[in-house]
Amino acid sequence: MANKNKNTNADRPLVSVITPSYNQGAFIRETIESVHSQNYPRIEHIIFDGGSTDDSIDIIKEYEDKLSWTSEKDQGQSDAINKGFRKATGDIVAWLNSDDTYLDDALNKAVTFLEQNPDVMMVYGKGYTIDKDSRITGECHTEPFNMKRLESFNFIYQPSVFIRREVFEEIGFLDESLHYSMDLDLWIRVAKKFKIAYLPEFLSTYRLHGDSKTMSQGVAFNKEEMETFKRHFGRAPINWVYGYIHALTAARFPFLKKSKFLFFSVMLPYFIYKYAMINKSLPWGIFSVMGTEGFKKFKKSWDELR
Numbered sequence: 303m304a305n306k307n308k309n310t311n312a313d314r315p316l317v318s319v320i321t322p323s324y325n326q327g328a329f330i331r332e333t334i335e336s337v338h339s340q341n342y343p344r345i346e347h348i349i350f351d352g353g354s355t356d357d358s359i360d361i362i363k364e365y366e367d368k369l370s371w372t373s374e375k376d377q378g379q380s381d382a383i384n385k386g387f388r389k390a391t392g393d394i395v396a397w398l399n400s401d402d403t404y405l406d407d408a409l410n411k412a413v414t415f416l417e418q419n420p421d422v423m424m425v426y427g428k429g430y431t432i433d434k435d436s437r438i439t440g441e442c443h444t445e446p447f448n449m450k451r452l453e454s455f456n457f458i459y460q461p462s463v464f465i466r467r468e469v470f471e472e473i474g475f476l477d478e479s480l481h482y483s484m485d486l487d488l489w490i491r492v493a494k495k496f497k498i499a500y501l502p503e504f505l506s507t508y509r510l511h512g513d514s515k516t517m518s519q520g521v522a523f524n525k526e527e528m529e530t531f532k533r534h535f536g537r538a539p540i541n542w543v544y545g546y547i548h549a550l551t552a553a554r555f556p557f558l559k560k561s562k563f564l565f566f567s568v569m570l571p572y573f574i575y576k577y578a579m580i581n582k583s584l585p586w587g588i589f590s591v592m593g594t595e596g597f598k599k600f601k602k603s604w605d606e607l608r
Contacts (some may be wrong), residue, residue, distance in 0.1 A: 318392030
């Protein structure tokens with residue numbers, strides 16, 4: 303383990319970047335390089351590895367003069383990130399997963415924004431999705447901060463988030479009981495006490511591949527997000543109940559995906575029942591979730607069978 307960060311400009315805030323890692327040897331070098339190729343002078347990079355069995359540790363060791371690292375068993379991603387938060391000494395804190403990357407000038411842009419807006423305690427920017435070969439596949443949806451909107455949609459893009467240290471001293475770290483929605487839970491807790499702002503600049507990339515949690519564990523992901531909204535705001539948003547039931551139906555009855563009509567015929571009654579049980583009301587906004595085109599396709603399939 304080593305920690306030899308070089309502070310070449312004492313006037314600027316120290317930024318602590320936490321990277322949780324487990325068996326991401328295919329991507330972690332790119333992640334590390336993206337941190338240390340930044341044109342920002344004061345970076346504290348802390349990696350907490352969960353006991354990787356691939357070549358992750360060998361790769362991390364190549365950068366021992368630039369970062370601090372520990373490899374030990376943990377209780378999951380939230381636990382690993384929290385270990386990093388506790389160790390961090392920076393004025394501004396962020397976390398970057400071991401398959402994601404920062405874009406050029408990301409830290410400088412984020413810190414400059416915070417320096418110019420001292421009342422803002424958390425800033426988030428834009429980002430791209432990339433595939434396993436680091437090709438850009440799309441843009442992550444982000445939008446200016448709105449608390450009402452946050453009650454039903456997570457538009458805050460995690461790899462592009464930077465938070466002042468004082469926030470954690472006030473509200474604590476990630477909820478370690480959460481494995482998917484720990485970022486959403488944190489954004490909501492921050493928003494309830496502090497000012498959050500949007501920086502419309504591309505700051506990072508988010509990698510979608512077969513082993514990523516979002517891609518491989520859709521049912522559990524949607525369920526935990528839905529429950530997090532319910533816990534904070536008293537209602538589960540229609541879009542997240544719909545997403546959960548859609549993912550659950552696809553997982554339990556994969557053969558139904560051959561027919562959109564049969565799939566939705568099975569899914570919709572279950573969705574309506576689940577929504578009513580959770581929220582004690584009917585999901586009158588269902589067709590707004592499906593969209594106009596979705597409704598037309600469903601109606602057309604129904605008419606063809608009449």
